[in-house]
Amino acid sequence: MAPRKVFDLTTFHDLGLSKTIVATLSALGFEKATPIQEKAIPLVLEGSDLIGLAQTGTGKTAAFGLPMIEKLLADARRPDPRNIRALILAPTRELVNQIADNLRDFVKKTPLRVVTVVGGASINKQSEMLSRGTDILVATPGRLLDLVARKSVTLTQARYLVLDEADQMLDLGFIHDLRKISKMVPKNRQTLLFSATMPKLIGELAGEYLVNPKKVEVTPPGKAADKVEQYVHHVPGKDQKAQILRKTLTDNPDGLSLVFSRTKHGAEKLMKHLDHIGFKAASIHGNKSQGQRERALKAFRDGEIRVLVATDVAARGIDILGVTHVYNYDLPEVPDAYVHRIGRTARNGRDGIAIAFCTPDEAHLLRDIEKLMGIQITVASGEAPAVITAGPGGKSRKGRGNGGGRAGQRPARKPFGDGAQAAEGAAPSGAKRPQHGRPAQKQGERQNRNHGGGNGQGRPQRQGKPRRPEGQRREQA
Numbered sequence: 185m186a187p188r189k190v191f192d193l194t195t196f197h198d199l200g201l202s203k204t205i206v207a208t209l210s211a212l213g214f215e216k217a218t219p220i221q222e223k224a225i226p227l228v229l230e231g232s233d234l235i236g237l238a239q240t241g242t243g244k245t246a247a248f249g250l251p252m253i254e255k256l257l258a259d260a261r262r263p264d265p266r267n268i269r270a271l272i273l274a275p276t277r278e279l280v281n282q283i284a285d286n287l288r289d290f291v292k293k294t295p296l297r298v299v300t301v302v303g304g305a306s307i308n309k310q311s312e313m314l315s316r317g318t319d320i321l322v323a324t325p326g327r328l329l330d331l332v333a334r335k336s337v338t339l340t341q342a343r344y345l346v347l348d349e350a351d352q353m354l355d356l357g358f359i360h361d362l363r364k365i366s367k368m369v370p371k372n373r374q375t376l377l378f379s380a381t382m383p384k385l386i387g388e389l390a391g392e393y394l395v396n397p398k399k400v401e402v403t404p405p406g407k408a409a410d411k412v413e414q415y416v417h418h419v420p421g422k423d424q425k426a427q428i429l430r431k432t433l434t435d436n437p438d439g440l441s442l443v444f445s446r447t448k449h450g451a452e453k454l455m456k457h458l459d460h461i462g463f464k465a466a467s468i469h470g471n472k473s474q475g476q477r478e479r480a481l482k483a484f485r486d487g488e489i490r491v492l493v494a495t496d497v498a499a500r501g502i503d504i505l506g507v508t509h510v511y512n513y514d515l516p517e518v519p520d521a522y523v524h525r526i527g528r529t530a531r532n533g534r535d536g537i538a539i540a541f542c543t544p545d546e547a548h549l550l551r552d553i554e555k556l557m558g559i560q561i562t563v564a565s566g567e568a569p570a571v572i573t574a575g576p577g578g579k580s581r582k583g584r585g586n587g588g589g590r591a592g593q594r595p596a597r598k599p600f601g602d603g604a605q606a607a608e609g610a611a612p613s614g615a616k617r618p619q620h621g622r623p624a625q626k627q628g629e630r631q632n633r634n635h636g637g638g639n640g641q642g643r644p645q646r647q648g649k650p651r652r653p654e655g656q657r658r659e660q661a
Contacts, residue, residue, distance in 0.1 A: 284298050
């Protein structure tokens with residue numbers, strides 16, 4: 185008989201959680217609190233506003249969800265019809281559903297009710313669900329505003345406001361929506377802001393929304409998971425990207441691979457190509473309906489498909505332990521997005537491999553990523569081109585491209601299978617590098633409000649809104 189697993193749940197009780205919550209955690213198989221939970225839970229219980237900085241996959245949902253549930257249970261009031269007691273905002277449908285699933289596990293055997301509202305689903309059904317009130321509402325910002333405009337929900341009884349993955353909500357252009365929503369929630373609320381990175385705008389957002397916030401940080405911004413082995417393939421063009429991807433997927437038939445494309449069109453085209461050449465593949469992006477996205481994720485989670493092609497809509501909404509490989513088929517325009525992409529593997533202490541493809545016109549994107557992370561990514565094949573930068577007096581000068589792996593980096597495992605042959609100039613034996621290349625179409629994707637936090641009604645773009653920087657236009661979430 186195998187020995188019983190011993191759970192150290194005393195830490196949760198010591199953090200201030202009740203025996204009821206601790207018993208629920210025991211039934212769910214929680215062993216002990218993660219660092220972000222240890223730091224955040226006592227502060228949330230004491231009523232402080234909070235800024236939490238941590239990577240995805242570190243237990244942030246429990247860090248804010250458990251103490252919030254504890255306080256909601258202590259206050260036995262029920263919400264009035266079309267009212268809520270706590271509001272959690274997240275940037276994408278996938279992340280909203282993931283948060284809600286976790287919270288529903290936490291509130292089992294309690295009277296608390298959790299409801300989700302996202303774009304791409306029936307707004308009439310969502311309005312009906314909200315009609316009798318709910319304790320916790322998890323929502324994308326755009327769809328929430330649509331329901332408020334319909335008078336399907338009011339936020340005047342909300343005493344808790346959580347902004348999860350706040351940096352991505354800013355990247356996707358939700359800043360104006362967030363400001364509108366914050367004015368609808370009472371001022372005497374508790375506000376919790378969680379983010380994986382801390383750009384300047386997040387600091388400004390915190391200054392607007394939070395009162396004397398406490399700050400907890402468990403992972404330096406820009407730091408990738410320790411157990412992710414990272415490689416890059418330098419290639420001359422997009423054709424070579426497809427060749428190397430096909431080779432590496434073939435050499436890892438048992439792998440569960442997540443492939444990131446910069447655009448919706450590119451993701452769909454790549455998925456169809458992979459399906460055509462014999463790989464079990466699916467795609468998720470802003471042009472997919474909510475049902476299509478949920479079915480694709482379920483098939484990927486269950487192993488019915490081995491390759492999922494996605495835009496950045498999935499970078500922070502996929503929590504699947506079995507992902508073995510993350511491919512950056514196109515490098516992201518925003519360096520932080522790379523960190524979130526590769527964070528889909530090596531979760532909960534497991535190992536993982538991240539492979540990037542870089543064409544000459546993406547060399548500057550790779551350099552920005554390496555600067556953010558403070559490393560040089562190991563070169564698996566090819567040679568980095570010189571990067572042209574502005575020198576003194578406006579004269580151009582050539583900068584050195586990325587060479588081999590950084591000094592002192594551990595020897596690489598064979599990420600592409602024993603049969604894979606590295607291209608000439610490859611660094612680790614058997615490794616091949618994904619390629620980066622900026623596609624011919626426009627960089628980034630315009631966010632239409634009727635997807636993932638949009639209004640679902642095709643509402644036109646607001647007039648007078650400043651043009652977003654290239655590459656940062658809202659992806660259809």
